[in-house]
Amino acid sequence: MNIPFLGARHRKGGEVVLPTDPEAIAALLSECELLRSQAEEAGVRLDDTPAALEALDQLLPRWRDDTELLPWLGNDAGLYLGTVVVRTVPGAAWHLREDGEPVLRLASGRETEVVECGRAWASSGVPELSQLYAELSET
Template identity: 50%
Template sequence: MENPFPGHRRGRRANAQATRRTGGAAAGPGGGPSAAQEREQAMAEMYAECGLLRELADSSGVRLDDTVDSLTALDQLLPGWRDDPQVSQWLGTDAGLYLGTVIRRQVAGAHWQLAADGRPLMVLATGFELDVTALGHGWAEQGAPQLAAVYLAASDG
């Protein structure tokens, strides 16, 4: 059976290194945020923009408030965007970034990290990595996986 959630679990050692790199518990000199924490925060702010998705949601009466309820509302939209592959592509990226934003804000220990190829990954406290843009593309192009289901799986650990 194929795993519906693209990603993988890191080993404990790699997870500890990732936590240190992203500033999981360590602060920078003087007790302020470390450079890694500042980079992750900047990534989080940029990824949270999701302009095309926010436009679609607003025109459909869906409020994107960084909750699982907003993901559920997105899952229930009629997929008229699938008629235009270019819109579907951009919307998939935005949907994945919004999914990651909700997970980061709602699931303890979740943080952004870039893959070696530059793709944004959502890393859970367990070390499991979610390729949220791949998940978003699947949602935009085929309706699966549902965004709320991915969130619920991530929040269960």
């Protein structure tokens, strides 16, 4: 998931310069506007906790019938999973690759492409977001 708006406004010698402030990156990636609106419509409050991931896993996946909505919701689900991990697991942080792709980096050094995980969850429900959180919080 290339996020061109993260660095496209700032160019240095023809190179895109990505933001380096971890808090700014985390705040930007935590917006997940589409997922938050879908959850709110279903009566689920996303408060950036593991319990919210469990609540998302219980939603009726009405979005699977919308081929345009599905990939965007999957992106948001992955970013939301990463947001919960960053906010609750010591040492976890976002890392932006040179191409602008966000990956979750754990204190152990392990990197996880949570956006891909979110896409899988949105399209099939497997693995569950709460299960992924449990795995990531243990490493």
